Amino acid sequence: MAIAVSIDRVVKRFGALAALDGLSLSIDEGEFFGLLGPNGAGKTTLISCLAGLARPDSGRLQVLGRDVVADYRAARRLLGVVPQELVFDPFFTVRETLRFQSGYFGLTRNDDWIDEILAALDLTDKANTNMRRLSGGMKRRVLVAQALVHKPPVIVLDEPTAGVDVELRQGLWAFVRQLNEQGHTIILTTHYLEEAETLCGRIAMMKQGKVVALDTTANLLARFSGHALWVRLADPARLPADLAARAVADGRGLRLALAGAAELEPTLARLRESGCSVEDLRVLPPDLEDVFVNLLREGAHG
Amino acid sequence: MADLHARPPATPDRWLGFQTLFKKEMLRFWKVGFQTVAAPVLTALLYLLIFAHVLDSHVAVHGVRYAAFLIPGLAMMSVLQNAFANSSSSLIQSKVTGSIVFVLLPPLSYLDFFAAFVLAAALRGLVVGAGVLAVTGTVVALAVPDAGFAVAAPGWVLAFALLGGALMGALGLIAGMWADKFDQLAAFQNFLVMPLTMLSGVFYSIHSLPAFWQGISRFNPVFYMIDGFRYGFFGASDVAPGLSLAVVLGGFLLTAAFTLALLKRGYKLRA
Numbered sequence: 045m046a047i048a049v050s051i052d053r054v055v056k057r058f059g060a061l062a063a064l065d066g067l068s069l070s071i072d073e074g075e076f077f078g079l080l081g082p083n084g085a086g087k088t089t090l091i092s093c094l095a096g097l098a099r100p101d102s103g104r105l106q107v108l109g110r111d112v113v114a115d116y117r118a119a120r121r122l123l124g125v126v127p128q129e130l131v132f133d134p135f136f137t138v139r140e141t142l143r144f145q146s147g148y149f150g151l152t153r154n155d156d157w158i159d160e161i162l163a164a165l166d167l168t169d170k171a172n173t174n175m176r177r178l179s180g181g182m183k184r185r186v187l188v189a190q191a192l193v194h195k196p197p198v199i200v201l202d203e204p205t206a207g208v209d210v211e212l213r214q215g216l217w218a219f220v221r222q223l224n225e226q227g228h229t230i231i232l233t234t235h236y237l238e239e240a241e242t243l244c245g246r247i248a249m250m251k252q253g254k255v256v257a258l259d260t261t262a263n264l265l266a267r268f269s270g271h272a273l274w275v276r277l278a279d280p281a282r283l284p285a286d287l288a289a290r291a292v293a294d295g296r297g298l299r300l301a302l303a304g305a306a307e308l309e310p311t312l313a314r315l316r317e318s319g320c321s322v323e324d325l326r327v328l329p330p331d332l333e334d335v336f337v338n339l340l341r342e343g344a345h346g
Numbered sequence: 347m348a349d350l351h352a353r354p355p356a357t358p359d360r361w362l363g364f365q366t367l368f369k370k371e372m373l374r375f376w377k378v379g380f381q382t383v384a385a386p387v388l389t390a391l392l393y394l395l396i397f398a399h400v401l402d403s404h405v406a407v408h409g410v411r412y413a414a415f416l417i418p419g420l421a422m423m424s425v426l427q428n429a430f431a432n433s434s435s436s437l438i439q440s441k442v443t444g445s446i447v448f449v450l451l452p453p454l455s456y457l458d459f460f461a462a463f464v465l466a467a468a469l470r471g472l473v474v475g476a477g478v479l480a481v482t483g484t485v486v487a488l489a490v491p492d493a494g495f496a497v498a499a500p501g502w503v504l505a506f507a508l509l510g511g512a513l514m515g516a517l518g519l520i521a522g523m524w525a526d527k528f529d530q531l532a533a534f535q536n537f538l539v540m541p542l543t544m545l546s547g548v549f550y551s552i553h554s555l556p557a558f559w560q561g562i563s564r565f566n567p568v569f570y571m572i573d574g575f576r577y578g579f580f581g582a583s584d585v586a587p588g589l590s591l592a593v594v595l596g597g598f599l600l601t602a603a604f605t606l607a608l609l610k611r612g613y614k615l616r617a
Contacts, residue, residue: 120453132443135374
């Protein structure tokens with residue numbers, strides 16, 4: 045399998061801040077890849093460097109073997125980017141917008157393809173509507189359509205569901221998953237961890253311009269997260285000291301991390317012995333958010 | 347759903363990117379033509395009505411009446427100001443709204459970018475200039491038939507309008523790249539472009555100025571644009587048209603070189 049995106053020791057500084065600090069990463073063709081990290085981790089800078097919106101100070105980036113600086117024409121034809129900001133050109137209709145975008149990529153008579161994307165994104169009846177008149181969700185879908193006019197084999201979605209309602213989010217993911225099944229490489233940055241958990245086969249966690257974890261989603265979950273028991277007690281003060289040491293306040297209850305499913309029963313027994321009356325309880329499955337929090341905490345200590 | 351992965355796409359056309367960007371820049375002003383073409387034509391007409399009313403009976407320049415003398419100056423001023431406005435406002439708008447990414451993501455080169463913006467700016471200048479000439483020329487022909495308005499050498503007219511418009515289009519690109527906000531662009535326009543055009547001899551022949559101010563005017567490149575443009579109408583000018591053309595051409599080449607260097611670096615466009 046070919047390498048879709050290769051990022052080699054990329055450094056990008058903004059003044060004293062190293063937004064990308066010698067970052068290396070390789071993404072295979074056909075992957076659904078997640079790029080996660082807190083604000084300011086460098087996710088968008090990395091995507092900007094890949095797309096030619098920013099120039100790296102050193103290091104190399106390639107899309108399907110084409111250097112994004114030296115061979116930028118070829119590299120940009122292979123890449124479709126859905127930007128994070130909800131941007132549009134208020135002068136034009138949806139179809140005009142997509143025709144212009146095709147033209148910028150050197151494609152003429154692209155209307156059959158444009159019609160297909162419009163249909164797939166449920167925008168057919170808005171084709172001749174001015175961009176200004178579209179709702180936020182529709183504008184978002186036009187952004188996706190714009191990224192696809194040149195049939196790019198590698199597609200980057202930068203926080204595509206920020207501020208998008210649930211229905212649209214579901215529709216968008218179904219569509220992107222379909223693209224992935226047809227062989228497109230998908231790179232996704234998101235804050236919604238459960239999205240990354242359900243969609244991405246592999247995940248890189250970024251922090252301060254570096255990759256701090258890179259593994260399959262399943263492995264990350266197994267390594268850095270486990271089951272947990274969530275309880276709401278009538279009188280939390282009765283909680284015995286050994287359990288209190290493991291407890292983290294979570295909403296109106298407490299979260300007790302479990303080393304494994306086998307630890308559930310003894311933990312419940314301990315609560316009963318110490319006379320705690322449990323008002324509500326839940327067993328929580330492994331969660332990418334734990335991975336995230338653990339990793340960032342680890343980073344803070346070391 | 348159709349197979350999105352059906353490859354390869356049609357062979358891309360190397361020049362279509364430039365053509366598309368050019369077309370978009372043209373459509374952008376044409377779609378709001380009332381504001382971008384009709385409005386500046388009306389402004390020029392108002393200048394003509396007021397100044398000609400006040401001064402026509404008192405002043406004659408280059409052997410023609412003041413009303414006729416004023417027409418080329420107003421037309422060229424409109425060419426220059428609108429060419430500048432086209433590239434600068436298009437660029438700052440797309441920068442401020444963020445839609446600039448749509449032209450930064452595709453495989454457009456900095457030369458494509460320059461050519462499309464400058465050519466569209468020059469053509470907007472030509473369209474507005476032609477409108478000003480048509481309207482003010484008609485008004486003068488009807489109201490002051492003996493004003494002496496004519497076109498002696500259309501070649502010079504076109505050459506100065508195109509080159510002047512292209513120079514201001516390139517300057518507009520520089521201003522649009524440099525400015526981060528609309529008020530910075532307005533400052534560029536109000537404190538540089540307006541004084542240079544207003545003090546360039548649109549409303550007077552510099553021979554009517556005191557010697558000191560005549561000397562100063564000769565350092566204003568816009569003076570040569572207006573003077574050469576006017577030569578195309580009356581066959582008379584303050585300086586030889588060949589010299590003016592050389593100055594304007596040199597000015598364009600310098601501005602273009604500077605603009606291209608900024609675009610190549612991605613100045614304030616690519617981080």
